Amino acid sequence: MSGFIFALSIIVIGLLFGRGLRLLLDKGLFIESPNKMHQVLKRSTMTALLVINPIIILGAFWFVQLEDFRLVYIPILGALAIGLGGSLALLAGKFLKLENKQKGALFASGTFTNLGSFGALFCFVFFGEASLVFVALFRLFEDLLYYTVGFPISQSYGENKLKEQTVPLWKKIGTNPFIIMTLTAIIIGGSLNLSPWDRPEVYADLNSILVPIFTILLVVPTGFNLKVSKVKGFLKESFMIAGIKYLIVPVTVTFLALALGLKDIYDGIALKTVIILAAMPPGFTSLVPPQLFGLDQDLANSSWFVNTVLLILVLPVLYFITMIF
Secondary structure: OHHHHHHHHHHHHHHHHHHHHHHHHHOOOOOOOHHHHHHHHHHHHHHHHHHHHHHHHHHHHHHOOOOOHHHHHHHHHHHHHHHHHHHHHHHHHHHOOOOHHHHHHHHHHHHOEOHHHHHHHHHHHHHOOOHHHHHHHHOOOHHHHHHHHHHHHHHHOOOOOOOOOOOOHHHHHHOOHHHHHHHHHHHHHHHHHHOOOOOOOHHHHHHHHHHHHHHHHHHHHHHHOOOOOOHHHHHHHHHHHHHHHHHHHHHHHHHHHHHOOHHHOHHHHHHHHHHHHHOOOEOHHHHHHHHHHOOOHHHHHHHHHHHHHHHHHHHHHHHHHHHHO
């Protein structure tokens, strides 16, 4: 229970702090350099993703035993969770008879998931450092799917079209710093795992500090950019996404994970990690396609806000379910 309260407190404090910074900015506290705060928060996000996260992943892969061939199923389940969320969101948009810009926003909300700042923290606090390996594996195809599927489909429903890109998609993905740093950390950590060198004991203490810091650096900008306008006008759509994110996707992925034998890997931590990650709400990235492509931003903002708030109610249920396994 203390772990649950700690994880929730990190997120609530981070969101409130970010929101407080926004209110101060709106009141003119940073009037001399209004863009400075945006730059600071952007740098904090880049630091979290390109520096802290690779260090966490490297240490986790150095620590956990990786002999079980069934680990290859975890990235597939992660891709399935992302794809299923987006597909069901499109079906929901059709069922609700939404116009294209609203369907696109709903698709983005169903596709782009909060696996990083929320999912990684919950898994670490609930199940320990070993779970971070399974988090990284679950997210292995995340950016690839976002760039090759998420953004293009969102764009197809939008009013605004981006200029033609002369850089091939494969090159754009292959030079993406987030993908490069994550894969590099996995390769180095896995190689050290197979080497005769034991990981220094201090690394466990280091990760126990870095994981909360990583979450805070991502959550504060989220609170800063939080928009809750016109939430009441899109409650039906928001709860439709909740049904997809918190019920259909996790139930489907959990059933498959059980069938594939993940319960037997690392004392069940692999399965528990998959259950938590499959039930995460829309990520802040889900608000990006509506801004880029002229989709319904109010719908996207409402869905993000409602489902993030609902996570407070869903998280204890998820924790109880994982304790059963």
